[in-house]
Amino acid sequence: MTGPGRQTPAASFAGAVDLSALKERAARRSAPQPSAPAASRSASDSPAAASSGVPVIVDVTEATFEAEVVERSHQVLVVVDLWAPWCEPCKQLSPALEKLAREGNGSWILAKVDVEENPRIAQVFGVESIPTVVAIAGGQPVHAFSGAQSEDQIRNWLAELKKAIGDKLPGLPAEGEAAPAEPPADPRFEAAEEALNEGDFDKAEAEYQKILVEEPRNAEAKSGLNHARFLARVRSIDPEAPRKAEADPSDIEAQLAAADLEIISQQPGKAFQRLIDVVRATAGDDRAVARERLLSLLEMFDPADPTVLAARRDLAAALF
Template sequence: MSQETTVVTADSFMTEVVETSARVPVLVDFWAPWCGPCKQLMPILDRLAQEYGGRFRLAKVNTDEQQELAQQLGIRSLPTVVLFKDRTSVDHFVGVVPEAQIRRLLDKHLPTSSDAPLERAQALKTKGDFSGARTIIESALADDRENISYLTELAELRALDGDLESARVELERLQGIEPNHTAVKRLAAILNFSDIIAAYPDVLSLRERVGSNGNDLDLRHALAVHQLLGGDVEPALHTWLDLMRNHRSYKDDLARRSLLQAFELIGDADPIVARTRKEMARLLF
């Protein structure tokens, strides 16, 4: 279970949901082990909690174990999902609904991206203001010390600022806690590609250089690294596949090794990974 998710009981509801919602919105999932639709909904909520990077907390209430709490809150159907903000319920839905509908509910009530610590820090990081970004994340961690998204962001900022050793120490610690968290995998990829990031820190300049000299394999590889880490996955994979196809000996098969690292970051659940693996297999055999 990720650090954005909390199991809630009647004893902890006031603290973990009501009081916490004064600092950050809390989405409460009322479910039961026998409920098939609940099991359909859970992975969607888990993924959104990770993706939104600390902009809300996900709390789960097993109504079989917490029947009195469910009755007090008027829960009659499962799954029921309620959003708490500023110590009160502000929205809800019942049953399995489309992911887009859940996103609309969240976006309606959550702080805007510009208000969220992670988003503000990332905006400063993009501008090269690593010190300002660290200040924001360190302040956020003072209130939420075990937030994986904040911890990985701080380690990433240390790496970008040249402190690779402490970033690697933190990565090892976080891999022991939450090895499959998207942010932890991203940090591992960043550290594996740290030499590229250090050599080509300015992605805008890099794009211009690739545009004027598309035959420079070092520049193309560096841009693919930045695209991957920036979430622009497809062009990065296409670049490495092209390098495999036409420049297999480039730096001891670097393109193939980069693709394997990319798969770790993206995750096998994404269909693009399966498609790219098939294309790799055709190139290899």
């Protein structure tokens, strides 16, 4: 992680970060951590509470990330403030975020993460400098910025986010109102996901294949199957693949491996374009292999993501 305060433009993270790794880590802990902010805060420092009775400012750890950020983001926009005690720009940015969260009165939640105490969260987001602020909606990062911002800039950023999200999130339940009941978990997917969490990718692939035998068009199963195959591949991936791909554009295996590494490093657009270029430059079996690999990677992401839509258009142009 580089020094604090590097200013970068807002960047879309949609579909590029797997937040489930934090859930797995939290589940392995022997005792649950409290989801409320640290008790050492004085009453005057305690987080504001929304009209729903749910705090609008929460301190988050690796153990509470799943409940406080991922799950809550299915109801309301969650803004994650990644900061550290020694970071001077953080001391300017955090108070502005907290003020706006209180003003928002539950229309969005501010989740504060001390990256010194919770480095895994920063690693998951690929944070290179702090402060970094990431917006989460529907369980996925949707936008982010790094460096100190003025209160007006943050206010405008939030307004654009809310406009983009619209009414896609139901909002927090009012005080005393029960949250909507979630549908019962599908045991078929539970078996596949358990295998994934245990690192048994062959078993996970087999479980997803069973679902697809029964439901060939099940998009969730297709995505899970491709995730399992991807994770199995990258266990033994050649770290020299990008260099080999650059040195010899005709080395198809190196191109495929380089694309996988770009997915790992959260550069899906670059990976998609690499494989589209291979499709455009090849024919026969090589073209078919590159096309199938690209389609399998695309199915791992939200089909409505602009990067995915653009890649599908470019692939069609490359083929025809």
